[in-house]
Amino acid sequence: MPAAAPTPMTVRECAEAVIAAQRRHDAEDPAVFLAAIRQPIAALLERGDLRGMGIPRQGNNVDWSHYLYFDGDLSFLLFEVPEGGRIPPHDHGVWELFAVYRGRMRHTVYRRTDDGSVAGYATLEATDDRVMEAGESAIVAPPADIHGFTALGGGAMGLTVVSGAYKPDRHYYDPEANSYVVRRAANLR
Ligand SMILES: [Fe+2]
Numbered sequence: 001m002p003a004a005a006p007t008p009m010t011v012r013e014c015a016e017a018v019i020a021a022q023r024r025h026d027a028e029d030p031a032v033f034l035a036a037i038r039q040p041i042a043a044l045l046e047r048g049d050l051r052g053m054g055i056p057r058q059g060n061n062v063d064w065s066h067y068l069y070f071d072g073d074l075s076f077l078l079f080e081v082p083e084g085g086r087i088p089p090h091d092h093g094v095w096e097l098f099a100v101y102r103g104r105m106r107h108t109v110y111r112r113t114d115d116g117s118v119a120g121y122a123t124l125e126a127t128d129d130r131v132m133e134a135g136e137s138a139i140v141a142p143p144a145d146i147h148g149f150t151a152l153g154g155g156a157m158g159l160t161v162v163s164g165a166y167k168p169d170r171h172y173y174d175p176e177a178n179s180y181v182v183r184r185a186a187n188l189r
Contacts, residue, residue: 009043011053011076015069018161022074030095030141037097037161038137045101045135045159050078060170060185061087068159077160081105081151089124089148089175093167095141096160098149100132103156107132110175111144124175146173 017040025033044050050068059065062079069076078101081087089110098107109128114121127144131152140147149158166185173180 008047009040011044011068014040014044015071015074015076018074022163031139034095034097034139034141041097041099041137041159041161042135045099050101050159051157054078058186060166061090073163075160075162077162079158079160081149081156081158083151083154083156085156086150087148089146089173091146091167091171091173092140092162093142093145094162094164095139095145096147096162097137098140098147099137099159099161100134101157101159102134103154104134104152105132105149105156105158106130106152107138107149108147109138109140109144110146110148110173112146120179120181122171122173122180123178124173146171148173 018037021033021036025036054066054068057065057067057077059079062081062085064080066078067075068078089108107128107130108126110124110126112122113125114123116122124146128138132138138147168185169182170185171180172183
Protein backbone atom coordinates (compact mmCIF):
# COMPACT_ATOMS: atom_id res chain seq x y z
CA MET A 1 0.00 0.00 0.00
CA PRO A 2 1.47 3.43 -0.88
CA ALA A 3 2.33 5.67 2.05
CA ALA A 4 -0.28 8.33 2.77
CA ALA A 5 0.68 11.83 1.66
CA PRO A 6 1.75 13.95 4.62
CA THR A 7 -0.94 16.27 5.92
CA PRO A 8 -0.12 19.88 5.04
CA MET A 9 0.70 22.27 7.88
CA THR A 10 -2.30 24.51 8.54
CA VAL A 11 -1.99 28.21 9.35
CA ARG A 12 -3.51 27.47 12.74
CA GLU A 13 -1.04 24.68 13.56
CA CYS A 14 1.83 26.90 12.48
CA ALA A 15 0.58 29.78 14.66
CA GLU A 16 0.25 27.36 17.60
CA ALA A 17 3.86 26.25 17.06
CA VAL A 18 5.06 29.86 17.01
CA ILE A 19 3.11 30.70 20.19
CA ALA A 20 4.50 27.60 21.94
CA ALA A 21 8.03 28.64 20.91
CA GLN A 22 7.35 32.18 22.20
CA ARG A 23 6.39 30.73 25.60
CA ARG A 24 9.56 28.63 25.70
CA HIS A 25 12.05 31.17 24.37
CA ASP A 26 10.67 34.69 24.89
CA ALA A 27 13.33 35.83 27.35
CA GLU A 28 16.21 34.41 25.32
CA ASP A 29 18.15 35.58 22.34
CA PRO A 30 15.64 36.23 19.54
CA ALA A 31 17.87 34.22 17.20
CA VAL A 32 17.28 31.13 19.38
CA PHE A 33 13.53 31.66 19.29
CA LEU A 34 13.46 32.37 15.59
CA ALA A 35 15.56 29.29 14.87
CA ALA A 36 12.92 27.28 16.75
CA ILE A 37 10.13 28.46 14.44
CA ARG A 38 11.96 27.97 11.14
CA GLN A 39 10.72 24.39 10.70
CA PRO A 40 6.96 25.02 11.14
CA ILE A 41 7.25 28.10 8.91
CA ALA A 42 9.09 26.06 6.25
CA ALA A 43 6.31 23.44 6.43
CA LEU A 44 3.66 26.14 5.95
CA LEU A 45 5.57 27.53 2.96
CA GLU A 46 5.32 24.12 1.27
CA ARG A 47 1.58 24.70 0.81
CA GLY A 48 0.69 25.79 -2.71
CA ASP A 49 -2.55 27.49 -1.74
CA LEU A 50 -1.53 30.31 0.61
CA ARG A 51 -2.21 33.00 -2.01
CA GLY A 52 -5.91 32.19 -2.01
CA MET A 53 -6.18 32.44 1.78
CA GLY A 54 -6.24 35.37 4.11
CA ILE A 55 -7.78 38.80 4.29
CA PRO A 56 -6.60 41.92 2.42
CA ARG A 57 -4.39 44.24 4.45
CA GLN A 58 -3.02 47.72 3.81
CA GLY A 59 0.70 47.16 3.23
CA ASN A 60 3.40 49.64 4.23
CA ASN A 61 5.78 48.86 1.37
CA VAL A 62 3.83 46.80 -1.17
CA ASP A 63 0.42 46.95 -2.87
CA TRP A 64 -0.68 43.34 -2.32
CA SER A 65 -0.62 42.19 1.29
CA HIS A 66 -2.87 39.70 3.09
CA TYR A 67 -3.25 38.63 6.69
CA LEU A 68 -2.99 34.88 6.94
CA TYR A 69 -3.24 35.11 10.73
CA PHE A 70 -3.74 37.85 13.30
CA ASP A 71 -4.64 37.50 17.00
CA GLY A 72 -3.96 41.00 18.31
CA ASP A 73 -0.27 40.27 18.84
CA LEU A 74 1.04 37.68 16.41
CA SER A 75 0.58 38.22 12.69
CA PHE A 76 1.42 36.22 9.56
CA LEU A 77 1.51 38.48 6.50
CA LEU A 78 1.71 37.23 2.93
CA PHE A 79 2.75 39.79 0.35
CA GLU A 80 3.75 40.18 -3.27
CA VAL A 81 6.81 42.10 -4.44
CA PRO A 82 6.45 43.41 -8.01
CA GLU A 83 9.14 42.42 -10.53
CA GLY A 84 12.23 44.54 -10.00
CA GLY A 85 10.52 46.03 -6.96
CA ARG A 86 13.04 47.21 -4.42
CA ILE A 87 11.97 47.82 -0.82
CA PRO A 88 14.62 50.14 0.63
CA PRO A 89 16.23 49.32 3.98
CA HIS A 90 13.88 50.20 6.85
CA ASP A 91 13.59 49.42 10.54
CA HIS A 92 10.77 47.75 12.47
CA GLY A 93 11.38 48.14 16.21
CA VAL A 94 10.20 44.53 16.71
CA TRP A 95 11.46 41.13 15.62
CA GLU A 96 10.30 39.63 12.36
CA LEU A 97 10.88 36.37 10.54
CA PHE A 98 11.11 37.07 6.80
CA ALA A 99 10.60 34.14 4.42
CA VAL A 100 10.33 33.71 0.67
CA TYR A 101 7.16 31.90 -0.47
CA ARG A 102 7.46 32.20 -4.25
CA GLY A 103 10.31 33.18 -6.55
CA ARG A 104 13.64 34.58 -5.39
CA MET A 105 14.60 37.72 -3.48
CA ARG A 106 17.82 39.45 -2.59
CA HIS A 107 17.39 40.16 1.12
CA THR A 108 19.77 42.12 3.34
CA VAL A 109 19.64 42.57 7.13
CA TYR A 110 21.52 45.48 8.68
CA ARG A 111 22.38 46.91 12.06
CA ARG A 112 23.19 50.53 12.74
CA THR A 113 26.80 51.29 13.62
CA ASP A 114 26.49 55.02 14.44
CA ASP A 115 25.25 56.27 17.81
CA GLY A 116 22.05 57.84 16.47
CA SER A 117 23.02 61.29 17.72
CA VAL A 118 22.88 63.09 14.36
CA ALA A 119 19.41 63.48 12.82
CA GLY A 120 19.29 62.17 9.27
CA TYR A 121 22.69 60.45 9.53
CA ALA A 122 23.17 56.71 9.88
CA THR A 123 25.82 54.15 9.05
CA LEU A 124 24.72 50.56 8.45
CA GLU A 125 26.53 47.23 8.50
CA ALA A 126 25.04 44.27 6.65
CA THR A 127 24.76 41.24 8.96
CA ASP A 128 22.99 38.88 6.52
CA ASP A 129 23.06 39.55 2.76
CA ARG A 130 21.97 36.79 0.37
CA VAL A 131 19.73 35.64 -2.43
CA MET A 132 16.88 33.70 -0.85
CA GLU A 133 14.92 30.96 -2.61
CA ALA A 134 11.37 29.85 -1.83
CA GLY A 135 11.20 28.18 1.58
CA GLU A 136 14.18 30.02 3.07
CA SER A 137 13.89 32.43 5.98
CA ALA A 138 15.89 35.16 7.67
CA ILE A 139 15.82 36.81 11.07
CA VAL A 140 15.25 40.54 11.41
CA ALA A 141 15.49 41.36 15.11
CA PRO A 142 16.87 44.17 17.28
CA PRO A 143 19.61 45.35 17.25
CA ALA A 144 19.69 44.22 13.59
CA ASP A 145 16.05 45.06 12.89
CA ILE A 146 16.69 46.79 9.57
CA HIS A 147 16.16 45.04 6.25
CA GLY A 148 15.64 45.71 2.57
CA PHE A 149 14.80 43.39 -0.29
CA THR A 150 14.43 43.18 -4.05
CA ALA A 151 12.43 40.74 -6.16
CA LEU A 152 14.60 38.85 -8.65
CA GLY A 153 12.13 38.07 -11.42
CA GLY A 154 8.35 38.10 -11.43
CA GLY A 155 5.91 36.48 -9.05
CA ALA A 156 8.01 36.90 -5.91
CA MET A 157 6.04 36.54 -2.71
CA GLY A 158 7.10 36.67 0.91
CA LEU A 159 5.74 35.74 4.31
CA THR A 160 6.55 37.61 7.49
CA VAL A 161 5.82 36.57 11.06
CA VAL A 162 5.74 39.45 13.53
CA SER A 163 4.90 39.73 17.24
CA GLY A 164 3.72 43.10 18.50
CA ALA A 165 3.24 46.40 16.70
CA TYR A 166 5.69 47.96 14.29
CA LYS A 167 7.04 51.31 15.46
CA PRO A 168 4.99 54.17 13.98
CA ASP A 169 7.90 56.29 12.79
CA ARG A 170 9.91 54.08 10.47
CA HIS A 171 13.41 54.96 9.37
CA TYR A 172 14.10 54.43 5.67
CA TYR A 173 17.83 54.30 5.02
CA ASP A 174 20.09 55.08 2.11
CA PRO A 175 23.21 53.06 3.02
CA GLU A 176 25.31 54.54 0.19
CA ALA A 177 24.60 58.10 1.34
CA ASN A 178 24.76 57.30 5.10
CA SER A 179 21.37 58.95 5.50
CA TYR A 180 17.78 58.19 6.46
CA VAL A 181 14.34 59.74 6.34
CA VAL A 182 11.47 59.10 8.77
CA ARG A 183 8.14 58.00 7.33
CA ARG A 184 4.92 57.41 9.22
CA ALA A 185 3.82 53.79 8.84
CA ALA A 186 0.43 53.38 7.18
CA ASN A 187 -0.28 50.25 9.21
CA LEU A 188 1.35 49.22 12.47
CA ARG A 189 0.05 45.61 12.24
FE1 LIG B 1 10.09 45.19 6.72
